[in-house]
Amino acid sequence: MLDSLDAAILARLQFAFTVSFHIVFPAFTIGLASYLAVLEALWLWRGRDVYLALYRYWLRIFALTFGMGVVSGLVMSYQFGTNWGPFADRAGPVLGPLLGYEVFTAFFLEAGFLGVMLFGQKRVGKGLHFFATCMVAVGTLISAFWILAANSWMQTPAGYVIRDGQFIPADWWAVIFNPSFPYRLTHMVLAAYLTTAFVVGAVGAFHLLRERSNEAARIMLSMAMWMAAFVAPLQLVAGDLHGLNTLAHQPAKIAAMEGHWDTQQGAPLILFGLPDMQTETTRHELSVPGLGSLILTHDWQGEVRGLKSWPKDERPHSPTIFWSFRLMVGIGIAMVLMGLLSLYLRARRQLATTGWFLRAALVMGPSGFVAVLAGWITTEMGRQPYVVYGLMRTAEARSPVDAPAVAGSLLAFVIVYLLVFGAGTYYLLQLMRRAPAAVERGPEPGLPQRAAGITPAPALQKP
Amino acid sequence: MTLDLPLIWAALIAIAVLMYVVMDGFDLGIGILFPFFKEHRDRTAMMNSIAPVWDGNETWLILGGGGLFAVFPLAYSILMTAFYAPLIIMLLALIFRGVAFEFRFRDPRHQSFWDLGFTGGSIVATVAQGIVLGAFVQGIEVDGRSYAGGWFGWLTPFSLFTGLALLCGYALLGATWLVLKTEGALHARANRLAQRLAIGMIVAIVAVSIWTPQFNLVIAARWFAWPNIAYLAPVPILVAATAWALLRSLSLKRDVQPFLLSLVLFVLSFVGLTISLFPYIVPPTVTIWDAAGPPESLGFLLVGAVVLLPIILGYTAYAYWVFRGKVNADDGYH
Numbered sequence: 001m002l003d004s005l006d007a008a009i010l011a012r013l014q015f016a017f018t019v020s021f022h023i024v025f026p027a028f029t030i031g032l033a034s035y036l037a038v039l040e041a042l043w044l045w046r047g048r049d050v051y052l053a054l055y056r057y058w059l060r061i062f063a064l065t066f067g068m069g070v071v072s073g074l075v076m077s078y079q080f081g082t083n084w085g086p087f088a089d090r091a092g093p094v095l096g097p098l099l100g101y102e103v104f105t106a107f108f109l110e111a112g113f114l115g116v117m118l119f120g121q122k123r124v125g126k127g128l129h130f131f132a133t134c135m136v137a138v139g140t141l142i143s144a145f146w147i148l149a150a151n152s153w154m155q156t157p158a159g160y161v162i163r164d165g166q167f168i169p170a171d172w173w174a175v176i177f178n179p180s181f182p183y184r185l186t187h188m189v190l191a192a193y194l195t196t197a198f199v200v201g202a203v204g205a206f207h208l209l210r211e212r213s214n215e216a217a218r219i220m221l222s223m224a225m226w227m228a229a230f231v232a233p234l235q236l237v238a239g240d241l242h243g244l245n246t247l248a249h250q251p252a253k254i255a256a257m258e259g260h261w262d263t264q265q266g267a268p269l270i271l272f273g274l275p276d277m278q279t280e281t282t283r284h285e286l287s288v289p290g291l292g293s294l295i296l297t298h299d300w301q302g303e304v305r306g307l308k309s310w311p312k313d314e315r316p317h318s319p320t321i322f323w324s325f326r327l328m329v330g331i332g333i334a335m336v337l338m339g340l341l342s343l344y345l346r347a348r349r350q351l352a353t354t355g356w357f358l359r360a361a362l363v364m365g366p367s368g369f370v371a372v373l374a375g376w377i378t379t380e381m382g383r384q385p386y387v388v389y390g391l392m393r394t395a396e397a398r399s400p401v402d403a404p405a406v407a408g409s410l411l412a413f414v415i416v417y418l419l420v421f422g423a424g425t426y427y428l429l430q431l432m433r434r435a436p437a438a439v440e441r442g443p444e445p446g447l448p449q450r451a452a453g454i455t456p457a458p459a460l461q462k463p
Numbered sequence: 464m465t466l467d468l469p470l471i472w473a474a475l476i477a478i479a480v481l482m483y484v485v486m487d488g489f490d491l492g493i494g495i496l497f498p499f500f501k502e503h504r505d506r507t508a509m510m511n512s513i514a515p516v517w518d519g520n521e522t523w524l525i526l527g528g529g530g531l532f533a534v535f536p537l538a539y540s541i542l543m544t545a546f547y548a549p550l551i552i553m554l555l556a557l558i559f560r561g562v563a564f565e566f567r568f569r570d571p572r573h574q575s576f577w578d579l580g581f582t583g584g585s586i587v588a589t590v591a592q593g594i595v596l597g598a599f600v601q602g603i604e605v606d607g608r609s610y611a612g613g614w615f616g617w618l619t620p621f622s623l624f625t626g627l628a629l630l631c632g633y634a635l636l637g638a639t640w641l642v643l644k645t646e647g648a649l650h651a652r653a654n655r656l657a658q659r660l661a662i663g664m665i666v667a668i669v670a671v672s673i674w675t676p677q678f679n680l681v682i683a684a685r686w687f688a689w690p691n692i693a694y695l696a697p698v699p700i701l702v703a704a705t706a707w708a709l710l711r712s713l714s715l716k717r718d719v720q721p722f723l724l725s726l727v728l729f730v731l732s733f734v735g736l737t738i739s740l741f742p743y744i745v746p747p748t749v750t751i752w753d754a755a756g757p758p759e760s761l762g763f764l765l766v767g768a769v770v771l772l773p774i775i776l777g778y779t780a781y782a783y784w785v786f787r788g789k790v791n792a793d794d795g796y797h
Contacts, residue, residue: 064565070518071561075554077528081543082550088543089608092536093756097764100533103526104771111522112778115515116785123785166536168757399544400609409551416555420562427569 007403008395011083014410016380018075020373021417025069027372030144030189031196032062033137035223040133044126054216057436058200061428063118068424070111072417083406087387087397094160094167094175095150102146110139141189148188152181154388155379156249167388179249183242184379190235191375194335195368197227202365203432205358216436218352221361225342225351232335239332240295246382247296250389251305253382256318257325258292259285260306267292267304275318280308282322316382324377331371338364468762469755472534473744475768479530481733483523485636485726490517492637494560494585495630497578499656505649506578512644512790514564519779521561534761537608538744538754544610545603546595546617553591560584586630593629597622600675600740602747621674628667632729635660639722642713646789657721658713664725665706668732672699675739681747682739695738702731 036058043051077099080088088096116124116132124132159174160167169175204220211217247254259275259282260267269291273282293302307315338360345351352358387394490513500506513520531539543550563581567574594617601621604612638660641653676683686695705727712720742750755761 064569067518067562067565070521071558074521074525074557074561077525077532078543078550078554080532081528081539082547085540085544085609088532089536089540092532092539093760096529096533096536096539096756097760097767099529100526100764101767103522103529104767104775107522107525108519108771108775108779111519112775112782114518115782119515120785163757166757169759169763172759172763399540399547401544401547402614405547405614409547412551412555416558420558423566423570423573424562427566430569 007401007406008398010403010406010410011398011401012394014083014406014413015079017410017417018072018079018413020376021421022069022072022076023372023376024369025065025072026140026143027192027195027369028199029062029066029069030140030192031194032058032065033133033140034193035196035200036062037130037133037137038223040130044130050216050219053437054219057216059118061431064424064428064431066110066114068421072421075413081399082409083399083401084387084397085399087392090166090392090397091154091388092166094153094157094169097169098146098150098153098176102143102150106139106143106146109142110136113139144189144192145185148185149176149178149181152184153178155184155383156180157388157391162391167391180242180245183238183245186238187235187242187375190231190238191368191372193227193231194235195372197224197231198335198338198361198364198368199366200224201228201361202363205361206432207435208352209355209358209362211435212353214435220436221352221358222346225339225346225361228335229339229343232332232339236332236336239329244296246379250382252307252310252314253316253321253379254296255305255307255310256316256382257321257378258296258304259318259322260292260304261308262306263303263309264306265293265303266290266301267296269295270322273322275322277315277318282318313385316384321378321381324374324381328371328374328378331367331374334364334367335371468758468765469534469751470742471765472530472755472761473742473751475772476527476530476534477733477737479523479526481730483520483527484733485729486520486523487517488633488729489513489636489640489722490520491560491585491589492633492635492640494563494581494637495589495634496637496641496653496656497582497585500649500652502649508645508649508791509641510564510567510581512640515786516782517561517564519782521557533764534756535744535751535754536756538749540608541603541605541610541745541749542599545612546598548614549591549594549598549617553588553595556584556587556591558584560588585633589630589633590626593626594618594622596629597625599746600625600736601678603745605745605748621678624667624674625671628664628671631660631663631667632732635664635725636722636729639713639725643718643722644790646791654713654716654721657725658710661706661709661713661721661725664728668702668706668728672735679739679747685739698731698735698738702728702735705731 036055039051039055039058042048043055080095113132113135116129117136120132121129153175156179157167158178159169159171159176161170162168200220201224204217204222204224207214207217208221243254255261256275258267259270259273261280261282266289268285268287268289270282270285270287272284272286274284275282290300293304294300296302296304307318341357341360342351345354345357350357383389385393385395387397493509493513497506497509500509528539531542559580561584563577563584567577567581570577598617598619601619603610604616635657638653638657642650642657645653676686685691705724709721709724709728712724740746742752744751744754
């Protein structure tokens with residue numbers, strides 16, 4: 001029993017580790033692919049070289065990130081089987097086709113046009129090249145569509161019947177557009193856009209701090225802050241709607257996120273506290289009376305269920321998701337503030353010259369990644385102890401692989417990921433440290449001369 | 464409607480696996496052959512010859528895994544558990560191989576390290592795939608709906624041999640791809656390597672063809688019983704003819720034929736395997752009909768496959784067309 005428990009925890013750790021590493025890359029590439037499409041469109045439309053320079057600057061970063069996303073994603077497509085065989089067997093009929101459609105409609109599209117996007121500027125016309133960029137961007141969004149449909153189905157299963165222990169799809173429309181899917185998709189795509197915007201903004205701010213007159217860096221910061229100003233508030237609304245949807249379908253998750261133990265009317269909003277699963281209390285509570293009910297039910301006196309109303313073995317781990325949720329929301333609010341500040345500074349024409357704001361934008365660079373991870377931890381840990389919410393427990397989902405095998409493979413993943421993705425992150429930072437030029441022409445010193453890098457922009461204007 | 468959905472899907476997944484084997488086969492072959500080319504410019508040209516397409520090629524592996532999950536979830540569940548160690552090793556190796564395409568250009572000081580990762584990753588991934596193939600042919604111990612064998616059930620002399628055989632085969636694909644895509648000294652070197660690898664590949668095919676019926680009487684009966692032997696005779700005859708044509712085209716210093724004939728050799732080997740194993744998806748107990756998901760799932764995804772696969776093949780062909788012709792060391796974007 002102890003052995004199987006350990007193996008179960010190790011298998012969960014392995015999935016958490018590999019998927020957490022993976023999500024960081026798509027969260028960035030979804031936004032960056034769209035950003036590249038916008039940059040190329042601006043270049044084609046306005047004809048200003050600085051847009052082509054920006055495109056090439058971010059294309060290198062995109063290629064590196066995308067490569068890491070591909071290899072870490074390949075691991076995910078086999079994780080379901082290696083460590084979660086019974087889950088794959090029982091939920092495969094529903095989830096498998098969704099992932100199959102992801103491969104058919106998204107992965108091939110991205111991979112097929114990525115080559116043209118990266119290497120094809122000399123070989124195809126400008127219009128076709130732009131088309132390739134758009135296809136890659138659309139591919140990343142389609143990929144998000146299917147994978148979030150699959151994930152949402154595990155959270156709020158719908159459109160299925162159970163036959164011989166297997167989940168059998170009865171209504172595909174209901175499976176795909178399950179109750180939490182539209183909210184989760186919106187929330188995640190906006191998160192990806194914000195994540196990218198804050199990275200782009202931080203890179204722009206970094207180079208503006210070094211050289212206030214850098215035109216390309218100014219454009220980066222400006223575009224990023226437009227996103228912050230408009231999308232961050234939208235994200236707050238989307239997040240609130242997603243929360244209300246969770247309250248309707250997974251109230252235990254909300255109770256654990258809020259640290260509420262007793263069912264009560266006019267529940268407080270706990271700002272700070274230490275939820276304790278043993279004593280069933282939230283210690284050192286700092287709370288605003290009634291606000292919890294107002295946010296969750298949009299009524300000061302609304303009733304909010306507490307965790308005690310579920311048996312102990314059906315409660316998600318409150319201490320973790322209480323804090324991961326607050327971390328995510330805190331970053332979201334900081335993003336909204338950045339957006340508002342940017343509007344104020346922009347109106348005074350001081351956006352690119354205000355030192356403290358540039359430093360703040362630099363600090364906010366990685367905030368999107370932290371928020372994305374915190375959000376995913378909240379929603380996935382909040383789904384526990386179920387893998388398919390309310391229907392199949394995580395404990396039943398595990399493959400008959402012994403603890404040492406799972407531990408060994410986990411250790412191998414940790415070592416390889418830290419080495420490979422550590423180096424990759426370092427190379428990304430190196431690329432970002434290089435100041436964007438007004439016309440991106442020369443390759444970095446020490447590299448072989450590469451035709452695509454040294455072709456001056458006008459030479460690319462042939463049909 | 465009486466479509467045999469599991470049969471159609473088995474064919475589609477077999478095609479996906481075959482597409483993966485031949486397409487990522489030459490990519491991995493380039494990595495395997497890296498140690499034979501020390502010149503920096505040669506290595507860069509070799510990498511540039513596959514850089515625009517490797518990602519699409521590897522997507523077929525995701526389709527193989529994802530497709531199995533989608534339409535044969537029971538087989539996916541059993542096979543992934545049975546081949547736990549080699550699959551995880553393969554995935555880790557493919558990580559090193561995949562990131563090398565970017566990293567080696569980003570870090571000149573550690574280029575030799577990432578080149579080593581590229582070669583090592585390609586070799587280890589290939590051997591792991593070959594081992595999985597051999598263990599698959601030998602059969603998997605199953606109890607109920609789960610794998611019942613041990614941790615090292617996949618490790619046998621036969622599976623080790625198929626691991627090395629695949630290494631030789633992918634290297635052949637890589638070498639003939641270089642014959643097709645490069646010029647000058649690199650081209651000549653690739654041709655000489657391809658001649659030796661072609662002989663190795665032919666020996667491996669013969670060895671596996673003799674070895675397999677020894678341990679599996681069902682497979683032996685399928686090939687050698689009358690009248691099957693008459694119907695199936697074209698397969699070995701075609702293999703022999705292709706092998707001869709391949710060796711001849713290499714000694715005549717042809718550019719295109721060696722690669723195409725190597726692909727034909729792979730396709731024929733694959734057909735041979737299919738004849739041996741059909742209709743088992745987890746040999747020797749679970750058939751494609753046992754493992755198939757419900758018709759609701761198979762039908763739903765089949766609609767997508769029928770509509771989308773031709774489109775995918777179309778733009779994949781287009782990508783290859785854009786990057787047609789000989790490559791050199793200056794074709795990157797980095």
